[in-house]
Amino acid sequence: MICSVNNNIKRFKKLVFIILIVLQSCAKEKEIYYLPTQVSENSFNAVIEIPAGTNKKYEYDKESKSFIIDKKDGKERIIDFLPYPGNYGFIPSTYSDPKTGGDGDALDVLVLSEYVPTGSVLEIKPIAILKLIDNGEIDYKIIAIPSNVKQQIINVNNYNDLANRFPEVKTIIELWFLNYNKTDTATIEGWGDDKMALIEINKSKS
Template sequence: MAIRILYMLLIASLLTNCTSKNDVYNTPTFSKEGTLHCVIEIPGGTNKKIEFNPETHSFVVDQRDGKDRIISFLPYPANYGFIPSTLSDSSQGGDGDALDILLISESTPTGSIIEAIPIAMLKLFDNGAYDYKIICVPKDPKKRIIKATTYKSFSEEYMHAKNMIESWFLHYDIGGDILLSKGWGDEEEALKEITKSLVLKNKK
């Protein structure tokens, strides 16, 4: 019994230490090979609005009116998260947060850092600020569930999936902010937005 309690305390300690040092917010935007890093907050198929708290270095469920924010709609159509070490500058019309990503792949656990290829950018306008969503697929072909690696192939071969993603973002926040679509950008425009949003230390 005493050994079991000691073991449980050890595991709890390890988990606490991992959480306190889990500073994924400041992970480099790109890998050493130049591949984009994506931090997953919300696994695909999830209805809880999970967000990373950079002050506590932990993933928590967002609060609205003092309650856990549960999306009262269809669940997230793919894995949702952010690009580390980026900032959508509010002085230039951004929302002041890290750039958002939607990673099209099988459901991926919260806290995962995935190397990915940007293939498109959904341009949304949310409560007076631009709220761009960078659409990505995994770099590893074995982790992909669609074959598209460019905006052209995404638009032509997966037109209905593309339309569903746009429709989902425009309607998921029932009773919340009203989002407007400003259209789409290709992979070059997505990469340009990522580069523009790099934090200062990442630009050196």
Template sequence: MRFITLTSAAIGVLLLLCSCQPKEKSTFDTPPDPYSLPAMDGDFLNVIVEIPAGTNHKIEFRNDSGFTNDTVAGGDPRVINFLPYPGNYGFVPSTLMDKERGGDGDPLDVLVLSESVPTGALIAVQPIGALLLRDRGEIDTKIIAVPRDSSLRVFTVDNYLDFALKQDAARQIIETWFLNYKGPNKTELLRWEDETYAWREVRKWQKR
């Protein structure tokens, strides 16, 4: 009999992905014009989900076509050739990382660590940190957040210190995922930052 030994990181990936199953009782609104929503909802951050946790299909929102599958050369749907997204991936409305100030020309990206929610869902979240990467020479900031709704959370953390101390394996999984989902050596890790930095990034890129 052969025994297969999984590393702690692999086990963590499996547990994180298995936990990202949608709850039937949860309902979410899809706003008619996601870009027009405010970035903040009181003490929380608004996020429009493009890519649900647990999928490897790249979905993006565009003003002219709504939520559509991103495509590669030739028109085929873009599929991430790696493990599926470890959280719900989307953007902060009313933000724009304009290129004139060193951004990538898109709204601020957010990875929400939670139960899987559908494309187009509007969800209020609490930032717990930020992952800074270099992608094709540009700084690429990913806000890491948890839902305001505690019933959607996959673990109990409220800030970066909690995250690093209580769920460091999950933090390392997220880091490893973003360093590999585009292929080896495509992105470079710069550093992690805390929730204060994450909020500062939101305010920096918020449309005036």
């Protein structure tokens, strides 16, 4: 009788332990989309979906709370072009409102740095905004660098630095977004500086 009670207690403790692990895991996954937008005055969080150099279009699925390869017509979306020129993802707790022409998703960000794994949360510094219109929807892209100097690969602090020192980088980014998706119709309205990028982020906070 005592042995049976002890076994039941052990099974109960094991079950409680498993439930706690699952709940902690779910809470962690749930929080990633709703992390704080801002870290400090000019630093923000970015959730990386697609690492630099990747040609598979990963995205964060809010329902399953996991990173999956996006599908179109039942097929995985593989970039039939050069791979992503930076680490691509979103700025958490932001929302591009369809009522004002947005696509209904979090604000996109392209972080210029070496490969960062899918699911990483990176502290970034916005330096520009690419004003992209995709299939008639506003699809602005925040261009950023890591806040951590050791993770930076180009010596820029703002839009003027980017435009003056690395105009070719702007050209590469433009050409990539205009050509990576053969089925969409994309146009570029122009560029905005780091101040405009900050305005767009603050406007999109959900």
